[in-house]
Amino acid sequence: MTDKKKDVLRETDDEARLLARKLVRASRYAAIAVIDAETGHPNASRVLTGTDVDGVPVILISALAPHMAALRADPRASLLFGEVGKGDPLAHARITLKCHAEEVARDGDMHNRIRQRFVTRHPKAKLYVDFPDFAFFRLVPAAVSLNGGFGKAYAPTADDLIIASPAMKELAELEPSGVAHMNTDHKEAADLYAKAFGKSKKSGWSFIGIDAAGVDLACGDELMRVDFPQPLAKIEDLRPQLSALLRNAREIT
Amino acid sequence: MTDKKKDVLRETDDEARLLARKLVRASRYAAIAVIDAETGHPNASRVLTGTDVDGVPVILISALAPHMAALRADPRASLLFGEVGKGDPLAHARITLKCHAEEVARDGDMHNRIRQRFVTRHPKAKLYVDFPDFAFFRLVPAAVSLNGGFGKAYAPTADDLIIASPAMKELAELEPSGVAHMNTDHKEAADLYAKAFGKSKKSGWSFIGIDAAGVDLACGDELMRVDFPQPLAKIEDLRPQLSALLRNAREIT
Numbered sequence: 001m002t003d004k005k006k007d008v009l010r011e012t013d014d015e016a017r018l019l020a021r022k023l024v025r026a027s028r029y030a031a032i033a034v035i036d037a038e039t040g041h042p043n044a045s046r047v048l049t050g051t052d053v054d055g056v057p058v059i060l061i062s063a064l065a066p067h068m069a070a071l072r073a074d075p076r077a078s079l080l081f082g083e084v085g086k087g088d089p090l091a092h093a094r095i096t097l098k099c100h101a102e103e104v105a106r107d108g109d110m111h112n113r114i115r116q117r118f119v120t121r122h123p124k125a126k127l128y129v130d131f132p133d134f135a136f137f138r139l140v141p142a143a144v145s146l147n148g149g150f151g152k153a154y155a156p157t158a159d160d161l162i163i164a165s166p167a168m169k170e171l172a173e174l175e176p177s178g179v180a181h182m183n184t185d186h187k188e189a190a191d192l193y194a195k196a197f198g199k200s201k202k203s204g205w206s207f208i209g210i211d212a213a214g215v216d217l218a219c220g221d222e223l224m225r226v227d228f229p230q231p232l233a234k235i236e237d238l239r240p241q242l243s244a245l246l247r248n249a250r251e252i253t
Numbered sequence: 254m255t256d257k258k259k260d261v262l263r264e265t266d267d268e269a270r271l272l273a274r275k276l277v278r279a280s281r282y283a284a285i286a287v288i289d290a291e292t293g294h295p296n297a298s299r300v301l302t303g304t305d306v307d308g309v310p311v312i313l314i315s316a317l318a319p320h321m322a323a324l325r326a327d328p329r330a331s332l333l334f335g336e337v338g339k340g341d342p343l344a345h346a347r348i349t350l351k352c353h354a355e356e357v358a359r360d361g362d363m364h365n366r367i368r369q370r371f372v373t374r375h376p377k378a379k380l381y382v383d384f385p386d387f388a389f390f391r392l393v394p395a396a397v398s399l400n401g402g403f404g405k406a407y408a409p410t411a412d413d414l415i416i417a418s419p420a421m422k423e424l425a426e427l428e429p430s431g432v433a434h435m436n437t438d439h440k441e442a443a444d445l446y447a448k449a450f451g452k453s454k455k456s457g458w459s460f461i462g463i464d465a466a467g468v469d470l471a472c473g474d475e476l477m478r479v480d481f482p483q484p485l486a487k488i489e490d491l492r493p494q495l496s497a498l499l500r501n502a503r504e505i506t
Contacts, residue, residue, distance in 0.1 A: 008317050028337075028342050029337060029342035029343075030297075031284030031286075031297050031333050032297065033284075033286030033287075033295035033296060033297035033331070034286075034295055035288070035295050036351075040329075041329045041331065041351050042286035042287055042288050042295050042329055042330060042331045042351075043286060043331045043349065043351065044283075044284050044285065044286035044297060044331040044332060044333035044349055045333060045347075045349050045398075046333060046335070046337075046342060046343065046347050046400075048342060048343060064261055066398075076293075076294045076295055077295060078286070078294065078295045078296045078297040079297060080284050080297035080298060080299060082299070083337065084281075084282060084299075084336070086473075086474050087474060088375075088377055089281050089282035089299060089301060090282075090299065090301060094298075094299050096296065096297055096298050098289075098294050098295075098296065122341075124341055145298075145319075147299075220339075221339050221340060
């Protein structure tokens with residue numbers, strides 16, 4: 001990196017880290033860049049995305065797509081997250097991750113967990129998730145480039161996107177029942193969170209994921225990420241943390 | 254390509270070719286995949302896009318962006334076009350081009366032409382287009398992969414995206430005054446084209462480009478491409494062709 005390039009980078013602060021996490025964790029899709037297995041040519045395509053409980057992006061792809069062969073031959077990949085709305089496309093925040101792809105073996109706890117989280121986020125994926133030519137890959141971030149709009153370039157670390165908590169494994173086991181419980185007994189919390197922390201004017205939000213660093217919400221096509229102030233240190237902190245968020249949300253709205 | 258992959262490809266028909274051209278020619282932006290100059294890692298980022306008069310995509314990028322160094326070291330790149338709207342992101346059409354990047358020298362007719370077309374498409378780019386660290390690249394397509402949504406995969410040829418016409422050079426010289434003339438004396442034609450051929454309900458469309466294969470329209474952030482039934486054989490065909498489109502548009506609307 002030249003000195004000139006360093007000059008244009010802002011120091012990564014908490015706001016930038018939060019934006020980086022939201023762009024990845026609330027995404028529906030990304031552009032993935034891979035190196036073509038046969039020609040070595042770079043290739044860009046669109047993939048549906050989710051995250052694993054440790055914040056690592058996951059994708060579900062078909063062996064018919066060229067990126068599957070590419071990733072199996074060379075696990076280096078890049079993901080570009082960030083939706084473009086009205087106005088200048090370059091004024092909208094986006095984030096590029098350089099990643100190493102790890103194919104998820106079809107049997108085992110990791111596959112079950114990733115599958116469960118992914119189809120909760122993308123219900124239509126249930127139609128093909130179990131087809132034999134489909135596979136999940138974890139795309140473990142190695143380097144990050146965040147662009148929050150003109151003059152707002154940051155270089156967060158890969159660690160800034162990773163969720164580390166001693167409660168992670170236990171929480172993952174609890175997640176399906178926890179999500180169901182929240183949607184059955186505390187559905188109003190999702191709307192309140194979305195209104196307070198995401199300025200949503202919609203109602204009908206539901207919980208689609210709970211991990212050690214926060215919750216994922218959905219309303220139709222729209223996804224939202226609400227991060228806890230700190231990742232949970234132990235599983236017993238989940239309930240008080242959700243209640244604290246709710247009190248906070250009620251104060252804001 | 255395996256037989257299985259071939260099986261899922263549909264035969265490229267005129268409708269697919271039209272969709273491919275619209276995705277590229279009416280784009281505001283794309284994801285670009287390049288190979289990092291230092292590490293060889295693929296990298297995905299967002300770029301504003303336009304087209305040259307021959308239909309070749311062009312980008313305007315800064316030397317501060319990593320893709321400039323990448324393209325100078327290895328001209329192989331891939332562009333992913335196609336905006337995502339409501340519903341499943343994979344139900345929205347997109348196209349991947351494998352390209353070879355050619356940097357556009359800063360002086361000369363080609364630069365003037367590309368610059369003029371680009372800033373007409375992206376007026377805000379006037380603010381930085383002449384900065385010394387910015388440069389245009391033509392991204393000449395070598396291979397194409399079109400995905401019109403589930404089960405609608407096509408492999409058009411690079412030639413399907415290229416505009417070939419003996420009138421191209423003359424038209425390029427006429428373009429700035431032609432665009433100005435259409436917007437001054439025939440502005441209603443833009444709205445009519447947009448309504449008839451793009452089902453637009455907006456008014457206030459204007460002409461931003463004219464080439465041998467059709468016209469580019471804009472209304473705020475929105476772009477639209479209207480292709481002629483055939484590329485013009487000679488420059489004298491432009492006026493009758495625009496009039497024929499107008500009659501056609503009046504019949505439809």
